[in-house]
Amino acid sequence: MNHILDLTRKVNHFFVHWIDRSFNDRPLSHRLGKGTLWSFVGVVISRGLTILASIIVARLIGKMDFGQVGIIQSTILMLTSFAGFGSGIMATKFVSEYCRQNQQKAGSIIFLAEFIAFSFSFIVAVLFAVFSKQIAVEALAAPTLEPLLKISAILLFFSTLVGTQVGILSGFEAFKRIAQINLITGILSAILLPIGALFHGLSGIIWAMVIVSIANWGINIFVLRNIYRQNNIRYRFEFNLDEFKLLWRFNLPSLLSGLTFTGASWVCNTMLVNASGYGEMGVINATNNWYAAILFFPFIISRIIFPIMSERLGIDERKQTLKIVTFSIKINALSILPFVLLLTVFSPFFMSLFGESFRSSWLPLVFTILTAWLLAIQIPVGQMIAARNKMWLGFYMNMGWAVLFIGFNYLFIDHGANGLVIARFIAYCIHSVWTFAWFFHIAKKFNVDNPVII
16 A cells, blocks of 8 residues: 555656646646546556456356346446436536635535436436336346346436536545545445355345445545535525526536437447347456546546636636646546556456456457547547537537447447447547547637647
8 A cells, every 4th residue: 555655646746747847837736636646546446446346256157147247237327327417517517616716606506416316316217127127128138137127226326326426526626535435435346246246146246236336325425515514515405597507508418418428338238239149248348347447547537627627717718728638638648558558468368357258359358448548538628528518519429429339330240249349449530530620629719729639
């Protein structure tokens, strides 16, 4: 642990020095550096524990059952995007704008975000449980998954609430608290998931996920109450017409944008299991664990820059906003590059960690990791789109990506897991074209000539 903390301090010192040279702004350097410090700790420990838990689970239950766990997780992720109705990202943006200048408005936004998350997630979870049989039989081609889907409805409900809580915490820039909570839930996952798999198989795994999610929700409540008190935020059980307008202007396109992303992934996964079976889905689930590990740090960085970017745009600091985006792209590209190279070069070994039956499926890991790197450098631009309230633009971009992903996956469906990951990679390559075309257009509009990306 001491070695990790020493490394973290060195990384933090490097980032603060780099930020100082880039922005010549000590308060901003401190905010970005502080967030990076705790995010780095959270990434190293929590994602390491998550990967370890997944490897143990895969070895205990085998490729087929691991594939069923993957399709359940994909289904929950897709429905969570819908059930949240964009409340998480709304909370991050507007809490960051108002928590220092208008605590009353911030309290109102927090209540609205949590009200939306609770209401929608409850309705979606109930409907999911009611129609679990139809989903298991008709969409997933696995009638035996019905009872597991019913249990997963609880996971869906609490995961949605947790997502909104994390959005609120990010709005307050409480990255130290987020890292600490990730550490606790990472330890719980590393303990409970293998125990559940060992004694109760698939149902034990799902129940373990439910317990971890409920624990996460409870811890977040305790932490948020302290933060509200420290920031003089009054949790207001009221909202006005202006805040309801956010639902159309911000939440609805945010919902649709997230749904196109998770929905397209779910559609392609269901196409895969229907065409090639759950063994191939087991391969995708294994590669997605590395995919999530690679992207965890860029997504955390996005949580750090998003509230700061929203605040800067709120005071019309356009050039500094572009500097933040460019800086974030550099961090994402360079910080994960060594891991990208390591995982691609030694892909057979890293796949074999999940079991010898996974070793031959190294090619999907290569394309998955390359896709992760490509997505990592696009994330800051997506955050800038959201910070500028251009959520409908973000939805149209994501919809284009979704159509490409599903279309190419359909063409490559006979190639199993290989076809899916190649389709996703091609879709992201094309998606990057219009993403960065928009960014350079905005850079020119803001009178910043030729921003350096890498």
